[in-house]
Amino acid sequence: MSKHEPLRSQFLDQNWPIFCINLWPLKASANAIGSTESGGFSISVRAMSVFFWALLAFSFILALTIAILHSGTFLAWSNYAQIFTAAACAVACAYAFRFQSKDLLLLLAGFAFGGWALSNVFWYSYVAILGQSLMYPTISESGFLGFMLFLAAGYQIAFPRIEGRGFFSFTAAFPFLAVPIAVVHQMGLTPATAVTSLNFAIQAYLVGICVRSSPS
Amino acid sequence: MILEFFLATSVPLAFLLIFLEKSQRTLVTFLMWGFCAGAIVFYINEAISAGLAGSIITMRVTVAPVVEELFKALPLFILAFLGKGQRKDLLALALASGFGFSMLENYSYLMGAELSGISGVVYAFTRAVTTSLMHGSTTAIVGYGIFLTGGIHRKALPALLFGLYSIAITIHALFNLYVSYTAQGRAVGAVIPLFLFVALMFLYNFDLIEESNREKRS
Numbered sequence: 001m002s003k004h005e006p007l008r009s010q011f012l013d014q015n016w017p018i019f020c021i022n023l024w025p026l027k028a029s030a031n032a033i034g035s036t037e038s039g040g041f042s043i044s045v046r047a048m049s050v051f052f053w054a055l056l057a058f059s060f061i062l063a064l065t066i067a068i069l070h071s072g073t074f075l076a077w078s079n080y081a082q083i084f085t086a087a088a089c090a091v092a093c094a095y096a097f098r099f100q101s102k103d104l105l106l107l108l109a110g111f112a113f114g115g116w117a118l119s120n121v122f123w124y125s126y127v128a129i130l131g132q133s134l135m136y137p138t139i140s141e142s143g144f145l146g147f148m149l150f151l152a153a154g155y156q157i158a159f160p161r162i163e164g165r166g167f168f169s170f171t172a173a174f175p176f177l178a179v180p181i182a183v184v185h186q187m188g189l190t191p192a193t194a195v196t197s198l199n200f201a202i203q204a205y206l207v208g209i210c211v212r213s214s215p216s
Numbered sequence: 217m218i219l220e221f222f223l224a225t226s227v228p229l230a231f232l233l234i235f236l237e238k239s240q241r242t243l244v245t246f247l248m249w250g251f252c253a254g255a256i257v258f259y260i261n262e263a264i265s266a267g268l269a270g271s272i273i274t275m276r277v278t279v280a281p282v283v284e285e286l287f288k289a290l291p292l293f294i295l296a297f298l299g300k301g302q303r304k305d306l307l308a309l310a311l312a313s314g315f316g317f318s319m320l321e322n323y324s325y326l327m328g329a330e331l332s333g334i335s336g337v338v339y340a341f342t343r344a345v346t347t348s349l350m351h352g353s354t355t356a357i358v359g360y361g362i363f364l365t366g367g368i369h370r371k372a373l374p375a376l377l378f379g380l381y382s383i384a385i386t387i388h389a390l391f392n393l394y395v396s397y398t399a400q401g402r403a404v405g406a407v408i409p410l411f412l413f414v415a416l417m418f419l420y421n422f423d424l425i426e427e428s429n430r431e432k433r434s
Binding site for chain 1: 273274277278281282361364365368369371372373374375376378379380381382383385386387389390393394397398401
């Protein structure tokens with residue numbers, strides 16, 4: 001048994017659907033690690049682990065400096081860290097897909113992280129270049145929506161659907177649809193309300209998939 | 217003049233199709249679709265631009281990428297839904313669609329710029345190695361993404377296609393933002409399409425080389 005087997009079992013045997021949103025990237029990563037010919041961590045995977053632990057430590061330290069740093073400086077550093085982390089995750093997933101395991105989940109995770117990073121780069125570039133706030137909705141929304149959709153696609157692949165949970169998945173998803181209905185009723189159908197509605201509809205879709213699937 | 221240019225380029229290609237083999241015909245068809253998409257998008261963008269009352273920023277960095285990437289990648293979406301996304305040449309087909317689109321767009325920009333002499337040549341060449349590569353590469357990202365995830369469960373396909381589409385429109389919007397609104401950004405904007413094209417070329421040939429080696433070994 002691989003030394004990582006207990007970790008895989010711990011995550012994959014949980015039955016709490018809400019936490020499953022975070023599980024399939026871990027499952028994909030565990031599959032990638034388990035599928036290496038050496039039977040364990042390769043040097044590249046070790047290096048990636050160290051790198052991401054360092055990123056986590058930086059984020060923790062940055063969070064602690066919130067009371068010290070100027071708000072603009074803190075915001076800038078946290079935004080750069082967010083973009084860099086998302087881009088690094090995309091590269092790591094692409095590398096793992098290419099050289100470790102042909103697990104489709106890794107590819108979907110890479111696309112999700114890459115889209116998130118691109119959307120944030122566009123957002124900050126827009127503000128920096130044009131000197132004005134980003135008017136909602138913009139192209140950035142597509143990347144954020146795409147992130148959730150890649151997540152949903154990965155979830156549909158990773159976890160099997162449980163028969164008989166259709167009613168529960170609809171019940172869980174329905175509250176997310178109440179917001180767009182209220183927004184459109186109040187403000188009418190505009191590009192902003194349409195994108196907001198789409199945002200909540202995709203979240204409802206994701207919750208519905210999570211509820212009707214099993215992590216085991 | 218867009219419609220005239222579209223007809224002047226597409227009709228001869230349509231005659232050429234008669235003499236082509238299957239894969240060649242598919243490639244030229246995608247190129248013709250690029251011309252067609254360029255013509256359609258030209259009129260759609262004009263109509264939307266009139267409705268936005270001359271908001272050029274919104275047009276360039278929000279509306280244009282959304283509309284253009286949708287029409288360029290439309291045949292790819294259709295192929296994916298028909299379950300034919302595993303074609304090895306899907307990336308090349310996507311490039312053909314994007315380049316066909318950019319050829320028509322280049323023509324409309326050249327006509328509008330009314331340049332002559334060396335400045336016209338420089339403008340045309342600059343567009344060819346930046347904007348055209350960008351159009352081809354963003355469509356190729358969609359095509360290559362469909363190829364890589366071929367065999368994916370059909371229920372996950374809409375989510376995947378939207379995700380790939382969102383990446384394409386974000387890159388397109390970033391390019392428009394950099395080249396249109398900042399002097400230093402033009403250098404960055406010029407590098408992005410070249411980088412994307414070289415990366416796609418490398419990945420495409422890497423996969424083919426590996427597959428060829430695997431076939432030889434087996």
